[in-house]
Amino acid sequence: MLDDVLKTIDDDLPSSLERLSNLLRIESISTDPAYAADVGAAAEWLATDLAGLGFDASVRPTPGHPIVVAHDRRAASGPHVLFYGHYDVQPVDPLVEWATPPFEPQLVTVDGRDRIVARGASDDKGQLMTFVEACRAWLKVAGRLPVPVSMILEGEEESGSGSLKPFLVANADELRASVALVCDTAMWSPTRPAITIMLRGMVGEEFTVIAADRDLHSGLFGGAARNPNHVVADIVAGLHDVDGRVTLDGFYDGVGEPAEAIRAIWESLRFDQSAFLGSVGLSAPAGEAGRSVLEHIWSRPTAEVNGMIGGYTGDGFKTVIPAKASAKVSFRLVGDQNPERVRESFRAYVRSWLPSDCRVEFSPHGGSPALRLPHDGAAVAAARKALRDEWGVEPALVGSGGSIPVVGMFKQALGMDSLMVGFALDDDRIHSPNEKYDVASFRGGIRSWARILASLAE
Amino acid sequence: MLDDVLKTIDDDLPSSLERLSNLLRIESISTDPAYAADVGAAAEWLATDLAGLGFDASVRPTPGHPIVVAHDRRAASGPHVLFYGHYDVQPVDPLVEWATPPFEPQLVTVDGRDRIVARGASDDKGQLMTFVEACRAWLKVAGRLPVPVSMILEGEEESGSGSLKPFLVANADELRASVALVCDTAMWSPTRPAITIMLRGMVGEEFTVIAADRDLHSGLFGGAARNPNHVVADIVAGLHDVDGRVTLDGFYDGVGEPAEAIRAIWESLRFDQSAFLGSVGLSAPAGEAGRSVLEHIWSRPTAEVNGMIGGYTGDGFKTVIPAKASAKVSFRLVGDQNPERVRESFRAYVRSWLPSDCRVEFSPHGGSPALRLPHDGAAVAAARKALRDEWGVEPALVGSGGSIPVVGMFKQALGMDSLMVGFALDDDRIHSPNEKYDVASFRGGIRSWARILASLAE
Numbered sequence: 001m002l003d004d005v006l007k008t009i010d011d012d013l014p015s016s017l018e019r020l021s022n023l024l025r026i027e028s029i030s031t032d033p034a035y036a037a038d039v040g041a042a043a044e045w046l047a048t049d050l051a052g053l054g055f056d057a058s059v060r061p062t063p064g065h066p067i068v069v070a071h072d073r074r075a076a077s078g079p080h081v082l083f084y085g086h087y088d089v090q091p092v093d094p095l096v097e098w099a100t101p102p103f104e105p106q107l108v109t110v111d112g113r114d115r116i117v118a119r120g121a122s123d124d125k126g127q128l129m130t131f132v133e134a135c136r137a138w139l140k141v142a143g144r145l146p147v148p149v150s151m152i153l154e155g156e157e158e159s160g161s162g163s164l165k166p167f168l169v170a171n172a173d174e175l176r177a178s179v180a181l182v183c184d185t186a187m188w189s190p191t192r193p194a195i196t197i198m199l200r201g202m203v204g205e206e207f208t209v210i211a212a213d214r215d216l217h218s219g220l221f222g223g224a225a226r227n228p229n230h231v232v233a234d235i236v237a238g239l240h241d242v243d244g245r246v247t248l249d250g251f252y253d254g255v256g257e258p259a260e261a262i263r264a265i266w267e268s269l270r271f272d273q274s275a276f277l278g279s280v281g282l283s284a285p286a287g288e289a290g291r292s293v294l295e296h297i298w299s300r301p302t303a304e305v306n307g308m309i310g311g312y313t314g315d316g317f318k319t320v321i322p323a324k325a326s327a328k329v330s331f332r333l334v335g336d337q338n339p340e341r342v343r344e345s346f347r348a349y350v351r352s353w354l355p356s357d358c359r360v361e362f363s364p365h366g367g368s369p370a371l372r373l374p375h376d377g378a379a380v381a382a383a384r385k386a387l388r389d390e391w392g393v394e395p396a397l398v399g400s401g402g403s404i405p406v407v408g409m410f411k412q413a414l415g416m417d418s419l420m421v422g423f424a425l426d427d428d429r430i431h432s433p434n435e436k437y438d439v440a441s442f443r444g445g446i447r448s449w450a451r452i453l454a455s456l457a458e
Numbered sequence: 459m460l461d462d463v464l465k466t467i468d469d470d471l472p473s474s475l476e477r478l479s480n481l482l483r484i485e486s487i488s489t490d491p492a493y494a495a496d497v498g499a500a501a502e503w504l505a506t507d508l509a510g511l512g513f514d515a516s517v518r519p520t521p522g523h524p525i526v527v528a529h530d531r532r533a534a535s536g537p538h539v540l541f542y543g544h545y546d547v548q549p550v551d552p553l554v555e556w557a558t559p560p561f562e563p564q565l566v567t568v569d570g571r572d573r574i575v576a577r578g579a580s581d582d583k584g585q586l587m588t589f590v591e592a593c594r595a596w597l598k599v600a601g602r603l604p605v606p607v608s609m610i611l612e613g614e615e616e617s618g619s620g621s622l623k624p625f626l627v628a629n630a631d632e633l634r635a636s637v638a639l640v641c642d643t644a645m646w647s648p649t650r651p652a653i654t655i656m657l658r659g660m661v662g663e664e665f666t667v668i669a670a671d672r673d674l675h676s677g678l679f680g681g682a683a684r685n686p687n688h689v690v691a692d693i694v695a696g697l698h699d700v701d702g703r704v705t706l707d708g709f710y711d712g713v714g715e716p717a718e719a720i721r722a723i724w725e726s727l728r729f730d731q732s733a734f735l736g737s738v739g740l741s742a743p744a745g746e747a748g749r750s751v752l753e754h755i756w757s758r759p760t761a762e763v764n765g766m767i768g769g770y771t772g773d774g775f776k777t778v779i780p781a782k783a784s785a786k787v788s789f790r791l792v793g794d795q796n797p798e799r800v801r802e803s804f805r806a807y808v809r810s811w812l813p814s815d816c817r818v819e820f821s822p823h824g825g826s827p828a829l830r831l832p833h834d835g836a837a838v839a840a841a842r843k844a845l846r847d848e849w850g851v852e853p854a855l856v857g858s859g860g861s862i863p864v865v866g867m868f869k870q871a872l873g874m875d876s877l878m879v880g881f882a883l884d885d886d887r888i889h890s891p892n893e894k895y896d897v898a899s900f901r902g903g904i905r906s907w908a909r910i911l912a913s914l915a916e
Contacts, residue, residue, distance in 0.1 A: 281672070
């Protein structure tokens, strides 16, 4: 049966690309109110397409752009999956840098690789259509899907997903499934797929050190008066030891090390850290001594000062000792690190540095724990097998240094883990002019999802 | 003869105050082009008044506001002195906070002390008129001044003195004297006059640390990529050791200690450092351990970060690792510290902290050595005797943590030292609404200058 499905996918690829092109022609830019009707049209297009496949599909209003929900529960058994994608796209500026109009999809061949060029071709219309087309093939060949499938397709991902979490909470019973499938990530390389099994958490904290009750003249007071720029610098400088480790009390509680099986996969990736750093003009890893760059960005927690300001920062000079100085610090969390404990430890650390006649004000900015998908659980096992069969290579099990907000929302609102598989490539130029999606990504993605659905049913 | 002069000063005090009031009525705000004619009128008023006393007085054009130059070389002997003052004033904003109109001088009595209230009453029209009135009394009583006197009165002090140095250079032979008399400083207290014998120098330097060639996402790169905020913080934090001493190589070369006689005077001042710090909301001296606050601000060199910025500093949070971060650092210099050597040492220090894949850009902002007037020289001795006779107390020989640009200009352009004596009080509210000058300051100032001129002739 799966072989027939895969053959149908290949046979129907031209019409799959035609459908993707039709969706890409809709200018569903979610950040710009001028395109609100287009965003709605994309939702309608998807709901109509899914209804045509037999899904119970609807366009559901929110305070922002609508959310498309679709269910096909005709499969008698197997784990219920909830697929997530988004049909809104980034703005197209600067328009002059586009070689072809962003909403007139083009099939072109570059270096022997076919690609479809349009805004949203990769992020996320192309990616979400891989799953829709996989369902279409299964329904055409078998008349039903291997497992019960629900979909949630939002229209606000590029503008902050403001409506999504309330919607999940309000519709939790309808939407809760065994596992979420999230298709918004990339392949490890054009020939090797990836499953993202770790997302770092984050704690943001701004602190302001206040010394004198006014700005002082650094000639008249310099030397005698406490300079909050110096205090902030001391605090920031003391945040890491000479080995690059974060000095906060208890910071590494719950961090742990990746399983041996994960480490083995990471070693097999032969990650080129010189190329990674070199791509942004750097050459020396800055993180904890004795750790690889992959560990730095996937499995180790960090403390980074994202912003720092105090005193006169305009052109020229002003010899002031400012009344206050501040910094915004973010901590990336892994494993079981507790966001609130990290925040409290940081605040205690800052207070411990504070001279007697300074005071400090704190302002919290978000806190979320790290997320992990058990690398040896059923969902990952099913996806590994399916991807290995399709691509002929063991998929990379990777971490992500940043967050994917929807994954946290699924965990918090629905108690669900997310299987993150996507087929984007690093050169897809998402959010930039001339965004593209390789036809090999599209075809391989459809075939991969067809296999994953079958594998999940086993 | 001096006694007659002093008696004349007291007898004529009402008319002296009337003349000061006439000058104060001229709205000579130098920063606002709308008042250019008023600034010129103040210059004319002064030149006319001085010419009436027999000075060879002229209003000299500059690219900015005019400079008044006046000479009375009728004294046959004694050191030639060049008196400096400025006739321009600060703007008056916020006007609503003035109890009486700023350019309608009022004689009022507060807490038993008579004062004249107007913009410029203290800074610097009141102060400069103390010297003019002293000359007037000498000329009235004796027909000539005790020593040859020149005056230079500028109209751009409150807007940067842009024309002054070129004017000094262009007219060096005309203006060069034995010593300059600068009347733009304050008394130690309402009952104790002061002579400023030390001015700290300054070196300003801005540095920018550049790491990656673009701003990076702190999730995707955090931990692996060098964060220039951290580098700047390390550099700033390392600038002082735990005892508050500056760590630059050779920084203390040429610093030296004040003479024992100076130290004795400073101890006699019974400076209330708690009150000094408390007046701006501080309580603990921040400078070098084992040094008094007076040393911190007068006789010790400093390193202060006047400005520091890197990354996202607006509202909320942006999880960025910035491409660059920067700081503006000023060093206050004392003794024989060499500004350029300090700058070079700082640059070497910054480079020594720089990670291999960062680079640094420097931008210099001025450099001037400290200035000292020999505390046991003839000019200070003459002023000490005169002030002691007038006020019945040994004058304070003080330092100034900040710079007085004209003093550096006299040194550089004319090779002249400056005797800095002034009669302002800390509560004169210069640059603020309701500026005032005590009549006791005005009378005591006139009498002091009369005595200093006599004393210089001896």
